[in-house]
Amino acid sequence: MKILITGSSGYVASNLISSLKYEKIDIHTVSSTKRDVSKKHFFIKKNASQKLWDNLLESNSFDCIVHLAAQVPDSSIANDKHTYFHANYENTKKIADAAFKAGVKKFIFMSSVFVHGNSSNFGPIKEDDPFDPKNFYAESKAMAEKYLIKNFFHSKMKVIIIRTPMIYGKGAGGNWGALIKLAKSPLPVPFKNFKKNKRNFLYIENLVDFIKYIITNQVKSNTYLVADHCTLSTQSFFTLIRQAFSKPARSFYFPFLNFFLRNLNKSTYLKLSSSLEISTKKATKELNWKPKYQTAEAIKKSLL
Structure with a gap:
């Protein structure tokens, strides 16, 4: 299997790459920084054109793309709508369009529970709850999700959207x-x-394990909330x-x-x-997936 991981210099991607190196997977990476995190790394500027993405994907025959590149929440640019929408919506659209044209079989998109809002006042958040983003970061992620669902959920390219709460672990900021x-x-x-209050968190190794499951198993296009089981x-x-x-x-x-x-x-x-409680029943029931680590153990591992 040949995969491409975007945002390869980021926290989630670097942990995923480290874990996948023990698998029989041909890993390629791409980022907007020139830091070479793998032997098969592409450097693409943040404002890369659709044509550039088309050429990259058409010439490499990837089986799966794990799209982790994003503009994460940053208080210094909280009101900069353009930066969030360019990074999280427009770039996702370009890459997904290029992936579909290139015949990529599976597209994994990292989203956020915050597309549903900042709190869960009426019980645990579920995948089919309405969007209610409260800032430009969440709004841009919601727009990207809507585009992927509308254009590819019923296509030959399988699209899996992963919504996460706060991610913690060794080296997280x-x-x-x-x-x-x-x-x-x-x-x-x-x-x-x-x-x-009641909140769910997500240990980085549990997230990596879930992404690996999606990469290596046959799954249908779908959206999943992923978190540690402990509230x-x-x-x-x-x-x-x-x-x-x-x-x-x-x-x-x-x-x-x-x-x-x-x-x-x-x-x-x-x-x-506030509470931010998440239901992970869908991932557990449909995929038979459970987090490898309970929160107390995960916190200890994070501090080693």
Whole structure:
């Protein structure tokens, strides 16, 4: 099998490539950086034309494309609609169109649970729940999904869309990196304010295992929510991190914290207090796939 992985210098892609090197798979990579992560690496600029993508895919006969290249959430460009839509919608459209014309059999697209919104107020989020994106990142991912579903779900090219929550693991940044930094400190934290919400997270090795399953098995075009099976509150997740460091939880309740955060920094307040519960029943039932690692074990592995 010959596959192409886009965004090969990114966190998910680099972990996937490391795992696939033990499989009998001919791995090729492409990114907009000149960092050579494999012996078969293509460099393509972010504004590459449709013709360039057509030529690349038509001349290489790939069986599968794993499209991981994306503009991830970044507070410094939160209002830059063009950057998000160019990277996450327009480039996805170009690559998918080129893949279809080139006869690629399988196209895997990495999306996000945030296409459904930032919270789950009425029970676990399911794949057929309506789109409700709250920012340009989520909106651009939703647009890309709609294009793929409309144009290719009933075509000869199988399209699998993967929606994920926050991804954590060794070397991950973002919110995970911030939690690690906080957990290492000896200071007590007011996380007992956030002990009733329900959130799902996704360990990088569980995600890689799911992508590998999709690559190596016969699957129909479909959309899947993927997450660790364990649903935790913000407080419980943070406590597991501190326990992995062999530190006491040191969590306390601060009476007015919710009020202050709600009024001073609503975004931070929602990240800490809201629920984002995900149903993974579809992947479990249809694919008979289950995460290899439970969250507590995964956190320990992440900190080795």
